[in-house]
Amino acid sequence: MPRNKLDNLNCSIANALDLIGEWWTLLILREAFFGSRRFEDFQQHLGIARNILTTRLRKLCDSGVLERVPVREGARRHEYRLTQMGRDLLPTLIALTQWGDRWLHTRSGAPVKFVERASGEPIANVTVQTRDGRALEPRDLAMVPGPGATEETIERLRLMQSAFKQRNGQ
Amino acid sequence: MPRNKLDNLNCSIANALDLIGEWWTLLILREAFFGSRRFEDFQQHLGIARNILTTRLRKLCDSGVLERVPVREGARRHEYRLTQMGRDLLPTLIALTQWGDRWLHTRSGAPVKFVERASGEPIANVTVQTRDGRALEPRDLAMVPGPGATEETIERLRLMQSAFKQRNGQ
């Protein structure tokens, strides 16, 4: 990955992308959500080069997104399963899928529909919401320094805020 | 992008990643949500190589995620703004950010906090929900063929379904 790691330290997106933003990685995780567990499953479904699959699986295991467990008690062969950290990517994956469904499949419609298993009801679109469930648009959001903000981040957010006020004539 | 384009045709995630899964692209879009609009803004905030920034911006404009508009009426200089298609990536970006906050910033906490502009209240975690607002876990979800499903997709989903039943002893 030739991308600079410089000063990505204080950005969750940059840190997340260092882990799961590499070529193939999100497709591997999609496969994992679809039920793939074994090396050959991933390889055959995705058509990914075997050496790349090796390095991706290793990285995902090292970082705790997947775990490598023996296929049976005491077996030497293993399989790759989502951990809680991996399962926690579901909202991201679904949000991305819905975006693709909406903007990139205008002809034929979504290839896969997600439904609640128990009821068969389609799920809602993933949205950004208040804690009491009102949907928010980009313009309704503001960003403020969190507990892990650096001085640099704080300064950046201050600049954003004043640019926003200026544009809205305040 | 050396990734195979083969048979990605029927997967929204694969198609989405062809557009926004390249190195830097999501960071560029994060910058856009943070208020960057000009070439130099993106370049300086990210430290990205200028030639790569050029190709990424071009691709994002060509595909309709960003638009290239004159800075003022009749000006030759232009800036890059999110389109509706681009703004629609907000849930994906926030979901990814929250994942990073949760799993990769355990020490210091989130660098940036998203709040409702009007009230200052923190937003909720992005979750997958039913249409009446109940949160769903991965195990509560099932996938069924959508309107754009190919025969291959349908077969794949059938296999998943029977594997699921087998694991759960039905």
Added chain:
DNA sequence: ATATTTAGTTGCATATTGCAACTATTAATT
């Protein structure tokens, strides 16, 4: 009129990916 900023382009070194062949276990078959 000159200098500076902005928005790129170009060329070359380095890093990543794709491909195909090869290896070494493990599981299945005779």
Added chain:
DNA sequence: AATTAATAGTTGCAATATGCAACTAAATAT
């Protein structure tokens, strides 16, 4: 038990993408 096939990689090399720095050209500012 021996042979075969499937699984899970590794290795080497060619094709691509990225990083860097210098260069260009137009638009603003002085």
